[in-house]
Amino acid sequence: MPTRACLAVSGLLAAGAASAGWHGEHTASRLDFVARFMGDAVPGRFTDFDVALSGEAAAGAQLVVSVRTAGAVFDSAEVTAAVRDAAWFDVAQFPEARYEAALEARGGGRFFAHGTLALKGVQRAIEVPIIWREQADGAHLVGEFAVERGWFGIGTGSFEATDEVAAEVRVSFDVRLRRDE
Incomplete structure (x- = not known):
């Protein structure tokens, strides 16, 4: 009986290790955006977000990004406060935005994330081009895309x-x- 229990536990541990993935390091990551007001760029960033990737960076891997909308900041404290209101992010009613996607490999460390962005109570299919850069101490996901507000x-x-x-x-x-780990 102890042998069977050890085998069962070993099997569970091995399955967990095989499905282990990646998590974002918040302090070493950036999630930026640029809106335009009267033609001028108005850069901002999200300061509070989590990123998780299941398994390896390969076709079919699942990417989940959770963003606390109250973490949107601009250079102007006035603009930062304004985007929290109901006309913009409505952080009281919708405190989180979420993107869930499956990766499609394109070769050479390039992927497309095919997924759904849920923001302010609306869900929309969004494709995001991603570059995967693996390094000895981790990896980077890098990319850029556009959305219509x-x-x-x-707004x-x-x-x-x-x-x-x-x-x-x-x-x-x-x-x-x-x-x-």
Whole structure:
């Protein structure tokens, strides 16, 4: 009986090790975005987010990114406070945005993440090109993509028009990953 128990535990541990993945190192990662107001770039960043990748960086691996919307910051404290309101991120009602995707390998460390972005109560299919750079001490996920703020009801009421605040928002990221232990 003890032999069977040891084999069962060994099997569970091996299965867990085989499915171990990667997690983002928050302090060494960036999740930035650029909106445009009256044609001028208005850069911001998210300061509170988590990234997890199941298994290895290979076709079919699952990527999950969770972003606390109250962590959106700009150079201006006034703008930072404003984007928390209901017309923008509505952080009281929608404290988290989430992106869940499966990776499609393109060769040479390049992938497409095919997934769904849930933001402010709206879900939308989003494809994100990713470059995977593995290093001795971890890996980096690097990429850039664009979204339309109107898809998610970002900027409602008098901010809905795109003549002052552009429709497109550019998002870029450089996420440092460590293997799960």
